[in-house]
Amino acid sequence: MHEGLNHWTFVIAAYVLGVGGTALLCAWSWIAMRRAEARRDRSREK
Amino acid sequence: MPLLPARGRGAASLTGSDESKKISMHGFANPTRFLRLARLLTAPLLVAGIILAGLSLGWGLLGAPAERLQGDSVRILFVHVPAAWLGMGGWSAIAIASLTELVWRHPLAGIGARAAALPGAFFALLCLITGSLWGRPAWGAWWVWDGRLTSMLVLFFLYCSYLALADAAARDGDGTSRVPAIFGLVGAVNIPVIHYSVLWWNSLHQPPSITLGKSEMAPEFLWGLLAATIGFSLIFGGIVLARMRTILADAQAEARLRRRAMEAHDA
Numbered sequence: 025m026h027e028g029l030n031h032w033t034f035v036i037a038a039y040v041l042g043v044g045g046t047a048l049l050c051a052w053s054w055i056a057m058r059r060a061e062a063r064r065d066r067s068r069e070k
Numbered sequence: 071m072p073l074l075p076a077r078g079r080g081a082a083s084l085t086g087s088d089e090s091k092k093i094s095m096h097g098f099a100n101p102t103r104f105l106r107l108a109r110l111l112t113a114p115l116l117v118a119g120i121i122l123a124g125l126s127l128g129w130g131l132l133g134a135p136a137e138r139l140q141g142d143s144v145r146i147l148f149v150h151v152p153a154a155w156l157g158m159g160g161w162s163a164i165a166i167a168s169l170t171e172l173v174w175r176h177p178l179a180g181i182g183a184r185a186a187a188l189p190g191a192f193f194a195l196l197c198l199i200t201g202s203l204w205g206r207p208a209w210g211a212w213w214v215w216d217g218r219l220t221s222m223l224v225l226f227f228l229y230c231s232y233l234a235l236a237d238a239a240a241r242d243g244d245g246t247s248r249v250p251a252i253f254g255l256v257g258a259v260n261i262p263v264i265h266y267s268v269l270w271w272n273s274l275h276q277p278p279s280i281t282l283g284k285s286e287m288a289p290e291f292l293w294g295l296l297a298a299t300i301g302f303s304l305i306f307g308g309i310v311l312a313r314m315r316t317i318l319a320d321a322q323a324e325a326r327l328r329r330r331a332m333e334a335h336d337a
Contacts, residue, residue, distance in 0.1 A: 029207045031142035038200040039131060042149035046123070046305060049192055050116060053312040057112075060319035067323040 101318055104178055112311045119304030123152075126298035134290055144291070146204040151295055152302035153197035157225060158261055160190020160306070161254075164232065165261075168254035171247065178314070180247040183254055184236045185313035189306050191229035198222055209274050217267030218275040221260060228257045 130148030137144035167183035170176045201219065202212045213219065236250040268277045279287045287295070 031207050034143055034203045034207050035131070035145045038146040038149050038203045039127060041199055042153065042196060043127065045192060045196055046302070049189060049309060050120070050305060053189075053309045053316070054116070057312040057316045057319070060316040060323070064319040064323040064326075067326040 101178065105315065105318065108311045108315050112308055112315065115304050115311065116308035119301050119306075119308055121301070122297055123301030123305060126294050126301055129294045130298065134294055137291075140208050143204055143207040146200055147291065148294060148298045150197060150200040150204055152299045153193045153200060154222070155299055156302055156306050157190060157194030157197045157222070158264060159303070160186050160193060161225060161228065161257060161261060163310075164190065164254040165258035168251035171251045172255070180251060181314050181317050182310065183251065184240070184247070185310045185317060187229060187233050187236060188313065189309045191226065191233060193302075193306070194222065194226040194229055198226060205274070211274075214274050216273040216275065217271040218264065218273050221264040221267050225260055225264060228260060232257065 127148055130145050134145060134148075136142045163186045164183045167179040167186070171179035171183070198219075201222070205214070206212050232250060232253055235253055236247065239247050239250055265278075267273065268275050279285065285292055
């Protein structure tokens with residue numbers, strides 16, 4: 025332990041980045057997949 | 071723009087179920103069969119991963135005790151270790167897929183490698199950032215240029231280069247993914263360097279606490295860590311499948327539009 029740092033600041037920052045980043049990546053991948061599949065289905069109908 | 075070129079016997083087009091049925095190829099390379107399986111697995115993998123990772127991170131944050139020497143900063147373990155595992159695992163997947171593509175010319179292997187690169191890069195970066203956040207209270211330094219940290223940073227740069235190469239190969243339209251595949255294979259040299267760096271060189275980073283069949287970790291950390299690692303791995307699998315479906319759907323739509331344009335031109 026150094027300089028009497030509050031460890032919770034570092035813990036919360038790590039969890040926010042981990043959870044937030046993973047959630048964003050999941051959501052982005054899912055939305056991109058749905059859009060691409062909708063585009064493919066539309067190209068079938070034309 | 072063909073995603074992958076037909077390269078001799080066994081090569082396959084990925085531009086649609088009708089086309090793919092006409093071309094001989096090994097069974098698992100059939101995009102229709104793959105898509106059926108991927109549609110079945112994508113959402114369950116993501117949901118199961120989110121639940122398991124969420125529970126284990128909740129345990130890490132609120133349930134696990136503070137460690138005797140490192141205090142509360144040890145809770146970063148539950149994010150940092152799965153991120154490190156998936157950063158390295160992602161490149162191992164790229165290397166295996168690249169080998170499969172180069173040797174057996176499996177048409178889905180290059181797509182799998184491309185799909186694994188972005189989540190792999192994300193987890194490598196997450197590992198570096200959470201390691202830095204852990205290092206400050208534990209070591210008194212945000213960063214040290216030792217073997218483990220430097221080789222992990224090299225892995226992140228390798229991911230960035232792979233993403234640029236794979237993107238250029240897909241965009242330029244020559245269809246070949248041989249260059250990214252070779253790069254993916256050569257870059258795998260860095261994986262054992264990362265793993266053994268703490269044994270080969272002096273490092274502030276601790277040596278592995280878990281080896282095959284042996285753990286020096288207290289059970290209250292070990293089980294939570296295993297659950298977090300499995301949870302994040304399921305999420306990683308779900309993201310890779312979603313990205314593979316995206317690449318395939320884009321290629322199929324592109325091929326249809328191209329075919330229609332050619333038919334209209336001929337008429």
